[in-house]
Amino acid sequence: MAARSTAFTLSLLLLLYGTDICAQSSLHVFNIDPSDYPIVSADFYAFGEDGERLRGLTPDDMIVTENLVQAPILSISCPDPVPSPDLSVVLSIDISGSMNGKVSDNQRTRLDVVKEAATYWAQEMQMNPSVCAVTSFNNLSYINQHFTYNRDRLVMAINNLKASNGTNYDDAMMGWPAGGLTVARAGAHKRVLIFLTDGMGTFTDSKAVIDFAKNNN
Known part of the structure; x- marks a missing residue:
């Protein structure tokens, strides 16, 4: 899987800009969409300490805050991975x-x-x-x-x-x-x-x- 991973989708009640998102190791957030504000969606890649992608995450596995106030995570979904060629x-x-x-x-x-x-x-x-x-x-x-x-x-x-x-x-x-x-x-x-x-x-x-x-x- 050449530097790719399946993108998760999450929905939040508050804007993600400047938030602190906690995960086991590294988290890369992109495609932030505030068009349905106050619900905001975004895609992210999550990787463990071994560099492998994290799957099966639930809202209980993560914390999102804005201005030190915790925001509820409505849902996290992960589509099936697309097989990549060797x-x-x-x-x-x-x-x-x-x-x-x-x-x-x-x-x-x-x-x-x-x-x-x-x-x-x-x-x-x-x-x-x-x-x-x-x-x-x-x-x-x-x-x-x-x-x-x-x-x-x-x-x-x-x-x-x-x-x-x-x-x-x-x-x-x-x-x-x-x-x-x-x-x-x-x-x-x-x-x-x-x-x-x-x-x-x-x-x-x-x-x-x-x-x-x-x-x-």
Whole structure:
């Protein structure tokens, strides 16, 4: 289940904005809908300490407050999960020199932001039998971690990345043996390439890249 979970639906008497919602581990609230105020609905993902989704929750399992006042939870429902295919995912990460550029609103670099996103994927993707690999590229391409379901190895490979040199998208995609598409074609499951970059590199033949992807999917 590649970083996905079944969404629960809850209905509240009070607005959720700024509320404190308690769960066993982590809770991600989205799609807040106040159109039927004072009844407010929202979707959420709930995960346990092991990173697995929580199912079968009831209103007694949660507390919602607004301005320190507890709000009644009218109902929680969870649709049946949609089966996800087994995946062979390649995270292909730009480590060209431009990735050392600072993000405008703070001191983090573009590479810091990409590492954070890639790490989140590696930690949240449902593994075994699905697997993930990490490649990187500047003017060359590199295999940092081949297919595995070991999250620690993936996170270590991501954290060790450093940015330098130029950008060559042809090699990033089709280079031997470390291009993202080249590595992906060895995947035993549905092949997915996630290409993380800060902008346009150099494609000498975009059609060749598209054909390579089609022929090896």
